[in-house]
Amino acid sequence: MPGQATDAGKVSFCDAKEEIRAELEGLAFCDRQERPGAREQRLNIVWRNVVLMSLLHLGAVYSLVLIPKAMPLTLLWAYFCFLLTALGVTAGAHRLWSHRSYKAKLPLRIFLAAANSMAFQNDIFEWARDHRAHHKYSETDADPHNARRGFFFSHIGWLLVRKHPDVIEKGRKLDVSDLLADPVVQFQRKYYKITVVLMCFVFPTVVPWYIWxxxxxxxxxxxxxxxxxxxxxxxxxxxxxxxxxxNRPYDKHVSPRQNPLVTLGAIGEGFHNYHHTFPFDYSASEFGLNFNPTTWFIDFMCLLGLATDRKRATKAMIEARKAKTGDGSG
Incomplete structure (x- = not known):
């Protein structure tokens, strides 16, 4: 169960005008007016990341022009690489290494680590550590992508500024002994830069050129x-x-919601109110295989004998939680 570091009844989201103003001005956290006397802290922008992310997105926009000129096999390959990339995050860094919601044997862990390098979203150790902080200190300054600081910050802005001191301080207190003990995690962390170059950029580029x-x-x-x-x-x-x-059918006191569109884009990770209510559940959803490609993948790995010990919330547990804390929408 995720720890709630703040009382939802006492700390509300800043309104839309405050969010927009904070994002445009790049000033203090949007909850500064909710805590009188709190020290205003300016965002420490990492301009290198701003430039790199801007160039990346400009390159992506330009890429759209090339779609009609590319071979159909190349487009299929790009989509296949997208699925591998997503699995490296969802089945790997998230459900396996962050939450330990199932167990994976060495060949599967190696595959997921390679797919995670293709994702290029920080190495497994850092991703899992920050995600554990996100759950334990959700929507506080110790949450790396605290949604109370506005949509832009929680989406991409958190990567364009230095981490809040609370993220670093609280992150150091988390138990990450399991990550340190995993040789696959440590190998990927040690050779992260070279694996990212190979898996995220070289491998996806060379295959279409060399083969077809x-x-x-x-x-x-x-x-x-x-x-x-x-x-x-x-x-x-x-x-x-x-x-x-x-909507929030499982816990109306936390901010995460059930979002079908996010489920489509993140291959099964949009059942977010459920996930924050039952973070140990390997399916991250009450609905099992109902458009949850990550769950399909983990179940298939179990059939192959590469994954075991899938954890699930029971039906009785889910219904009891809905009745106690849900918003009545599901």
């Missing part, structure tokens, strides 16, 4: 740049949209 004669230009922009940008935003929508838009 696509131009390197089209391969790079479609299978690497466009695919990477879309996968990033799919993950970020879980932090932003799924914390602001949707």
């Amino acid at each position: 004669g696509e131009s390197l230009w089209n391969s790079y922009f479609l299978a690497a740049i466009l695919r990477y940008t879309i996968s990033l935003n799919g993950t970020w929508l879980v932090n932003s949209a799924a914390h602001m838009y949707g």
